[in-house]
Amino acid sequence: MDFLAEAKKIEPEIIRTRRALHQHPELSYHEVWTSKFVSDRLEALGIHVRRGVGGNGVVGTLKGGVDGKVVALRADMDALPITEAADVGFRSKIDGVMHACGHDTHMAMLLGAAEILARAQAELHGTVKFLFQPAEEHGGRGGALPMIEDGAMLDPKVDYVFGLHIDGDRKAGEFGVRGGPVMAAPDTFKIRIEGRGGHGSAPHKTIDPVYIAANVILGLQGISSRMMDPVRPFVITVGSVHAGTKENIIPDYAELEGTIRTLDEATRKSAKRKVAGVVGGLCRSFGGSAHVEFEADAYPVTVNDPKTTERAVKVLQRIRGTRVKRMEPILGGEDFSRFLQKSPGTFYFLGAANPAKGCVYPNHSSKFKADEDVLKYGAASLAMLAFEFGSQGTPR
Numbered sequence: 001m002d003f004l005a006e007a008k009k010i011e012p013e014i015i016r017t018r019r020a021l022h023q024h025p026e027l028s029y030h031e032v033w034t035s036k037f038v039s040d041r042l043e044a045l046g047i048h049v050r051r052g053v054g055g056n057g058v059v060g061t062l063k064g065g066v067d068g069k070v071v072a073l074r075a076d077m078d079a080l081p082i083t084e085a086a087d088v089g090f091r092s093k094i095d096g097v098m099h100a101c102g103h104d105t106h107m108a109m110l111l112g113a114a115e116i117l118a119r120a121q122a123e124l125h126g127t128v129k130f131l132f133q134p135a136e137e138h139g140g141r142g143g144a145l146p147m148i149e150d151g152a153m154l155d156p157k158v159d160y161v162f163g164l165h166i167d168g169d170r171k172a173g174e175f176g177v178r179g180g181p182v183m184a185a186p187d188t189f190k191i192r193i194e195g196r197g198g199h200g201s202a203p204h205k206t207i208d209p210v211y212i213a214a215n216v217i218l219g220l221q222g223i224s225s226r227m228m229d230p231v232r233p234f235v236i237t238v239g240s241v242h243a244g245t246k247e248n249i250i251p252d253y254a255e256l257e258g259t260i261r262t263l264d265e266a267t268r269k270s271a272k273r274k275v276a277g278v279v280g281g282l283c284r285s286f287g288g289s290a291h292v293e294f295e296a297d298a299y300p301v302t303v304n305d306p307k308t309t310e311r312a313v314k315v316l317q318r319i320r321g322t323r324v325k326r327m328e329p330i331l332g333g334e335d336f337s338r339f340l341q342k343s344p345g346t347f348y349f350l351g352a353a354n355p356a357k358g359c360v361y362p363n364h365s366s367k368f369k370a371d372e373d374v375l376k377y378g379a380a381s382l383a384m385l386a387f388e389f390g391s392q393g394t395p396r
């Protein structure tokens, strides 16, 4: 079966779907319209649909005509709190909300794959599960975990899971793949530094939390340069600093917020310990005290199964008009990681950058614009992965 030819046949529909979704973006945990949209589409294709899975999640199940493995394909559904500034004729109709991460393209490509697979049902081995996930951008519990807790990966139990992300930094038509860790654990932290406030003219009678905060910000960078193994990626960023109300008042406390990114659990644990240690030590040395808190339930490292990834590469290499490129890890976070903790699979990328069409802005930019010509490749790739992995180990 020529999946790319099938995808080309429905290309105008995939693009129409994408634009409809693009105009109705919804924030994490509010994907009500979107969830109904994809559910109705799946049902129209004759696919069994379970709505309200772990919140606004949707699970479609398509049983093939021949026995085989269970393959799950995932698309995320939420948008970002950004006012769209992209030069497109189908701009967001919701003020201050935009599909700037391209999750609209993910849904359109997965619905395209669903249509192709539904038509090939008789020849399809095994079962395909279509996972439409809410709240990927939220962090913390996100959307994958509630869906898993609500049984999305069971009944039937998923053997392989695949997820595709559109990439505004990658050339249109280029797939990015990597076995092993591909995205980071994004751990956010809050630090509250307690001092003792007073008059700005008499710092010796106070414990100045602003001065301590300045030392803490510098000290934290010393963790990456002096305390962590330099061949294991580790990034720490303080992105928010709050203290004080007026120039001549030394405040009682200062608050910092930031994030650390790591690619393996051992580095992650040791980094968190060192952050707490350095902050506590610096604060004490200046007479203050600190409270360091890491967000519970942060996304784990996204780890692609190397063997599954290599098999997937062979499938992707058959798609005419595309290239498959090995990629370096990205230090963003993804809660597709949680599906990968349940079943082997791979999270891969599809480039949508095309300077000739003005598609030059990265994901999360207010001007993010994807080259829609690549959507057919994404739809074909998802359908092919489901088809090929469904028949793994099954005599033909």
Ligand SMILES: [Zn+2]
Residues within 6 Å of the ligand: 101, 137, 363, 364
């Ligand atoms: Zn995003």
Ligand SMILES: [Zn+2]
Residues within 6 Å of the ligand: 101, 102, 103, 136, 165
């Ligand atoms: Zn995303």
